[in-house]
């Protein structure tokens with residue numbers, strides 16, 4: 001099946017779906033997100049991304065502020081059913097099956113988190129999510145050439161331009177200049193901010209060279225999700241499970257999710273995806289992609 005979405009993602013390392021959500025859908029999600037962001041900022045939810053740490057694992061100490069709320073589909077989080085409905089939404093399932101060129105019956109549940117405005121300005125280093133900075137150029141290229149077995153997206157509920165990418169950098173190892181650059185360099189050659197309006201979705205290759213630059217005054221509520229396809233390798237299982245989702249995913253109940261996608265009831269599609277993650281995780285030992293992160 002020809003796919004512009006997939007072709008653009010393969011070529012540039014990211015692709016935008018403008019206005020994927022209606023204003024009403026954005027409004028409903030904003031309200032759920034405002035509630036859980038407040039809960040998390042005030043110490044009422046232990047699974048958060050704390051400042052100034054970039055990669056998992058994070059503690060639940062919110063005293064320096066947070067930049068994300070983890071585990072939106074956790075059965076104990078308020079609105080987990082609203083978040084599950086948005087994760088398994090027809091527009092997501094359609095885009096992911098098109099991008100991965102797979103059947104919805106091969107999808108695997110992965111991550112769903114919320115990225116929010118930090119209480120103080122904060123930035124992430126230049127990175128590739130699952131390839132550490134110390135690898136050799138050849139190993140870097142080999143990893144980048146692995147087939148695409150998952151799709152990752154940002155869904156913005158407020159205007160968002162905090163994700164900065166170097167377009168095309170998912171197709172090549174880093175240049176010498178990129179390797180030597182200050183990890184917080186504000187002017188990496190070729191960089192661009194990915195601009196999103198409320199209701200836009202961006203799919204991006206999480207091994208594109210990228211960073212996040214966050215301003216405390218700019219409201220940010222961006223849903224950050226990923227879905228996989230069966231047959232992914234152990235590195236992918238590690239990237240998903242390092243976020244600690246194995247501990248609660250067996251308790252999720254998706255039976256109330258309404259609607260259909262790809263001719264299937266979303267509730268049964270969701271449960272199938274959940275079961276495939278559990279199966280993938282059953283023989284994994286927990287480890288971290290970027291164990292040296294401070």
Ligand SMILES: O=C(O)CCC(=O)C(=O)O
Nearest residue numbers: 115129154162163211212
């Ligand atoms: O804030 C973003 O959109 C990107 C976050 C990011 O790069 C990460 O969590 O690895």
Ligand SMILES: [Fe+2]
Nearest residue numbers: 127128129210
């Ligand atoms: Fe990242």
